[in-house]
Amino acid sequence: MFSSTQNTIIAVATPLGVGAIAMIRVSGKDAFSITQKIWKSKKNLLTQVPNTLLVGTIIDQENTPIDEVVLSIFHAPHSFTGDNTIEISCHASPYIVQKILTLLVENGAKLAQAGEFTRRAYLNGRVDLAQAEAIADVIASENENAHKIAFQQMRGGFSKQIKKMREDFIKLAGLLELELDFAEEDVEFANRGEIQKQVHQLSQNISDLANSYQLGKVLKNGFPVAIVGKPNAGKSTLLNALLAEDKAIVSPIAGTTRDSIEDETTIKGIKFRFVDTAGLRQTDDIVENIGIARTKEKMQASALILYLFDVSEFTPDVLLKNLLEIEQYNVPILLVANKIDIADKNAIHYFENFEEKYQKQIIFLSAHTQHNLENLQNKLADYVQMQPLHQNQTIITNTRHYACLQDTLKALEQVKKSLDQKFSTEMVATDMREVIYQLGTITGEITNNDLLEFIFTKFCIGK
Ligand SMILES: Nc1nc2c(ncn2[C@@H]2O[C@H](COP(=O)(O)OP(=O)(O)OP(=O)(O)O)[C@@H](O)[C@H]2O)c(=O)[nH]1
Ligand SMILES: [Mg+2]
Incomplete structure (x- = not known):
């Protein structure tokens, strides 16, 4: 205590x-x-x-x-x-x-x-509570973007937005509550059309904030990318090149990587979390099969799959056939043709019309010599949609805030429903109070001991 x-x-x-x-x-x-x-x-x-x-x-x-x-x-x-x-x-x-x-x-x-x-x-x-939580994020921030968001929140940008929305809504609800005092006189202080308009606007603002959580999560925890392909495609070599360290064992023996290996690195101010996986193939090796099962889990959990192939071993037909297996995971795929340093011109030539024909871009590189590695890094950085950050929009990164925003949206839906179905003033007022309550939990106007315990015990001693 x-x-x-x-x-x-x-x-x-x-x-x-x-x-x-x-x-x-x-x-x-x-x-x-x-x-x-x-x-x-x-x-x-x-x-x-x-x-x-x-x-x-x-x-x-x-x-x-x-x-x-x-x-x-x-x-x-x-x-x-x-x-x-x-x-x-x-x-x-x-x-x-x-x-x-x-x-x-x-x-x-x-x-x-x-x-x-x-x-x-x-x-x-x-x-306030959201600012206090942001202090922990500022301390934990490891790169430019995570820092920028946490710093803005620590200074109260996000809190100000939420408080303003809440205050406006309190005023609106106040008018409705006033009607309750004059219940017998059948007056209408709060125009129902106006309430509907404001509820709609607030829902829009809240869902914009909630939607920013996807990006916020990425900026805070890293954008998860799985490096996938056949054995010996050069996945571990690529992981090492991206991390600029000898993290994974590289060898000419097919099936070298059995367990997935992951680590983070920052590219153009964005944190990426790369996972090197066991090569996909049919095998009787029990351990390798466990590794392949893990590869599948990692693919599912990633936001982008880098499908790596040895350009001298593949033709467009083989590539398309192998891709079918990966596409079932419904995760966006970026194709990377590896080993251009040893591939002959004909091998690369096969893929010349591939992009036009199948609307799929291929990045040609050598993980070993790191030739064109920068093209891949640029592509990855472009891939993460950063506009909201550059436009200084509020981006939420905290899971608790996200959950509170979702609860606020649910409460707003209920207000809409009650208005549409012309429920009594009392019922609409009750639904509106729930919205005010939910918004208040974000900044801490509404709080309880368990919540404070949950938030502050995650801090370090001395903070
Ligand atoms: N010449 C050349 N060799 C490469 C390149 N990338 C990888 N290799 C070689 O290809 C072999 C396999 O590389 P790995 O990185 O271990 O391949 P992997 O995809 O991780 O293989 P598994 O772990 O078995 O699935 C090694 O001998 C690497 O040195 C490249 O761009 N050029
Ligand atoms: Mg490997």
């Missing part, structure tokens, strides 16, 4: 281990008086001006100096948590950090739980 905001909590906010500087956060009502007890300097912390830095020494009970540190002083409510806060920057020896934490605890501070600082920031109204 989390302690009350009356307690003063402490945690190391920097990674543990040896480094130049570590930072310990002290936050709560008694942050200043507790730190003062282990502080030696001419300046008294209790009378210190807010937003200043102080240099001094941390001492133990026997007045033994532990470290020379810098303190950053924040007075409530102008701190991250909204409570009095001191950030102690000390030398990052694990001994020093542990010693300071122990001294603080001995003087009345409590060790913080995961996410407790951010939880207090939320409870003190410094950030």
